[in-house]
Amino acid sequence: MITQKHPSLKPYNTFHIDCRCKKLLIVEDESDFEELFSKRVFCQPFLIIGEGSNMLFTKDFEGTVIKLATKGMEIINEDDDCVYIRVAGGENWSDFVRFTIENKFYGAENLIGIPGLVGSCPVQNIGAYGSEVKDIIYQVEGFYLPDGEPFVFYNEECEFAYRDSIFKKELKDRCLITEVVFKLSKEEHYNLIYKQLKETIEQTGNTVTLELVAKTVQKIRNSKLPDITKVGCAGSFFKNPVVSEAKFAELSAKFDNLVHYPAPGGVKLAAGQLIENCGWKEIRKGDVSVYPTQALVIVNWGNAKGKEVVDYYQQIIKSIQEKYGITIEPEVRIVS
Numbered sequence: 001m002i003t004q005k006h007p008s009l010k011p012y013n014t015f016h017i018d019c020r021c022k023k024l025l026i027v028e029d030e031s032d033f034e035e036l037f038s039k040r041v042f043c044q045p046f047l048i049i050g051e052g053s054n055m056l057f058t059k060d061f062e063g064t065v066i067k068l069a070t071k072g073m074e075i076i077n078e079d080d081d082c083v084y085i086r087v088a089g090g091e092n093w094s095d096f097v098r099f100t101i102e103n104k105f106y107g108a109e110n111l112i113g114i115p116g117l118v119g120s121c122p123v124q125n126i127g128a129y130g131s132e133v134k135d136i137i138y139q140v141e142g143f144y145l146p147d148g149e150p151f152v153f154y155n156e157e158c159e160f161a162y163r164d165s166i167f168k169k170e171l172k173d174r175c176l177i178t179e180v181v182f183k184l185s186k187e188e189h190y191n192l193i194y195k196q197l198k199e200t201i202e203q204t205g206n207t208v209t210l211e212l213v214a215k216t217v218q219k220i221r222n223s224k225l226p227d228i229t230k231v232g233c234a235g236s237f238f239k240n241p242v243v244s245e246a247k248f249a250e251l252s253a254k255f256d257n258l259v260h261y262p263a264p265g266g267v268k269l270a271a272g273q274l275i276e277n278c279g280w281k282e283i284r285k286g287d288v289s290v291y292p293t294q295a296l297v298i299v300n301w302g303n304a305k306g307k308e309v310v311d312y313y314q315q316i317i318k319s320i321q322e323k324y325g326i327t328i329e330p331e332v333r334i335v336s
């Protein structure tokens with residue numbers, strides 16, 4: 001296990017916020033887990049991170065940050081139709097997706113390019129281009145905190161929902177996910193429900209393959225999202241709000257062309273469109289603004305402080321409340 005005292009967390013969060021923690025522990029080997037429990041690391045203030053791509057540090061973290069760096073992907077079972085792969089929590093998510101593509105296993109390809117580690121993917125049930133990771137997770141393994149009792153959660157026990165799971169609710173900061181077992185199909189099939197993905201693939205005139213889907217997803221992502229090696233951000237900053245049918249009827253009588261989709265519990269609106277309609281594409285405060293091609297993404301162009309991003313996002317929430325009477329919520333974890 002690598003230990004750093006009082007390090008800057010700037011390289012460990014994609015928002016590039018320059019703050020510090022008391023101690024950083026990088027867990028490289030499974031045997032390190034035992035040490036974490038014997039040293040009672042989880043009995044003091046702690047924060048588990050992956051690649052820090054879904055969090056915003058608002059100030060220094062007065063505790064220990066634990067980062068997984070464990071590696072390993074193993075096929076543990078297979079039959080004619082599907083394959084079960086156990087993947088260490090410290091593996092990079094897109095490396096795993098590439099592994100599935102190279103081996104012709106179907107189901108993960110639409111999710112290529114999402115930053116982060118495998119151990120974090122169940123936390124907010126990552127999703128993109130019509131797919132969600134819940135569709136390929138078989139089970140999630142780890143330890144309850146702080147005592148270190150092992151757990152296994154089967155898919156249906158994870159309470160997966162839109163950008164949500166049990167790991168973000170009851171088990172937030174009460175479990176360490178160490179491995180995820182995925183169930184992927186060996187049978188050729190593609191999810192082209194997302195219109196832009198389908199149309200872009202059709203425009204190529206080529207036969208659909210896993211490689212083509214992944215390449216197209218990556219191309220669309222690159223056209224909309226910032227390069228996090230250059231610009232700080234945490235992807236979509238807000239969740240898309242779901243409103244009742246009655247509220248939607250009221251809004252559409254007042255506002256034209258509201259992007260909307262059917263959703264459990266009502267109608268889902270596009271938070272990015274609401275933000276854009278409130279004029280935020282024109283508003284930069286210091287090094288903070290929304291990203292020009294995607295208003296749902298808040299960016300740090302250089303040296304923004306966490307507090308400045310907080311002020312900015314809270315003003316966005318307020319303006320949407322005033323114009324539409326809807327409260328949008330951050331998708332990103334705000335670490336205070």
Ligand SMILES: Cc1cc2nc3c(=O)[nH]c(=O)nc-3n(C[C@H](O)[C@H](O)[C@H](O)COP(=O)(O)OP(=O)(O)OC[C@H]3O[C@@H](n4cnc5c(N)ncnc54)[C@H](O)[C@@H]3O)c2cc1C
Pocket residue numbers: 014047048049050051052053054055068089114115116117118119120121123124125126127128167175176177178225226228233234235236333
């Ligand atoms: C440019 C960009 C694009 C993005 N696009 C998408 C997208 O298309 N779809 C999408 O869903 N998300 C997207 N995201 C958000 C982000 O990539 C995902 O939420 C990702 O799963 C976060 O992984 P991470 O390893 O960085 O987790 P972190 O941000 O480090 O942690 C996220 C949360 O999980 C907890 N956690 C992390 N690891 C563990 C563990 N091993 N055990 C228990 N808890 C843990 C943390 O405490 C924290 O609460 C994007 C982010 C960026 C920067």
